Amino acid sequence: MKSSPNLPIRILTHNIRYATTSPFPGEELWPIRLPRLLNELRYTTLYNPEAFICLQEVLHPQLLDILTNLNANNTSNPNPNPNPNPEAPQEWSYIGVARDDGHQAGEYSPVLYRPAVWSLLHFRTVWLSPTPDVPSKGWDAASIRLLTIGVFKHRASKQQVVALNTHLDDQGSVSRLRGAEMIVAEIERLAGPSFSSPAFSAGTTLPVFLAGDLNSEPAQEAYEVLNGAASPVQDALGLAGGRVYGHGNTFTGFVPEEEGEAAKRIDFLFVGREGWRVRGLAGLESRFEDGVFVSDHRAVVGDFVVGG
Secondary structure (H helix, E strand, O other): OOOOOOEEEEEEEEEOOOOOOOOOOOOOOHHHHHHHHHHHHHHHHOOOOOOEEEEEOEOHHHHHHHHHHHOOOOOOOOOOOOOOOOOOOOOOEEEOOOOOOOOOOOOEOOEEEOOOOEEEEEEEEEEOOOOOOOOOOOOOOOOOOEEEEEEEEEOOOOOEEEEEEEEOOOOOHHHHHHHHHHHHHHHHHHHOOOOOEOOEOOOOOOOEEEEEEOOOOOOOHHHHHHOOOOOOEEEHHHHOOOOEEEOOOOEOOOOOOOOOOOOEOOEEEEEEOOOEEEEEEEEOOOEOOOOOEOOOEOOEEEEEEEOO
16 A cells, blocks of 8 residues: 555543533533633644544533534634534534434543544444443443544545544443453454455555543553553553653542542553654643633643654
8 A cells, every 4th residue: 555644643532521510529510611621622733633632421512512612713702603604614523422322312432523634434333342333331331331433534645544532431340341352353453454444445554543531540451451562552652752741640530639539540542553653742731720620631632643
């Protein structure tokens, strides 16, 4: 296959915390957190049209809020007309379904992208359970869990990329282990030469990335499977060298790190073992001088080059 030109891609992953009506101490309601999250998403994707946004714990109204505001023509207006021109193309779109019914019930793990930059070739949802084609809870999981998969083609360069986004269970260790094994199997199928779709030819080896909240620290089950020597992907942090900025821990809860439970690293970006170069990785802040937490998780942002 002819090699593609080097393509810079920024990837952001963030568990945004679902819009609860019974907030924890220190947690603000969604309408307070939303504008701060929007500013994060706008700023981190402003100068990379190829950027992907991978979110977790997103309820349907939250997804609509995010897309409506990102697609608003006048971003300086805090309450813009959500649909000033229904015929105008939207800057951002998404793939993903809600986990409880495969439609709009429950949490999404969506992948947001710019359709003017990427064309969607293939989209699939895999439920992380023994019945992966239907909404279902797996093993000892407390909640239904899924994997969002998309194959995209860069319109200008024709480079193809596989994007995966997930949120593993917070209570079931067996569920996290089996879910990670299922994700590895999906990646091996998608990134391997045998994968084919009506949209493109078989025999193409595709670069793949995985974003998500694993609820698994680096010494625990899911991470060890996904970052193991036999895995087709590896933790981007291990490839970044000294090009790392910001926080290492990604979960803090809604209390300052120095006052609360021990913070931990459970949110990750993984990339394939071939075809990717890491230019930098950052753990963003989630709370500034106003004291409002955007989420109980911090965003992780990676800058990569794919192709060549």
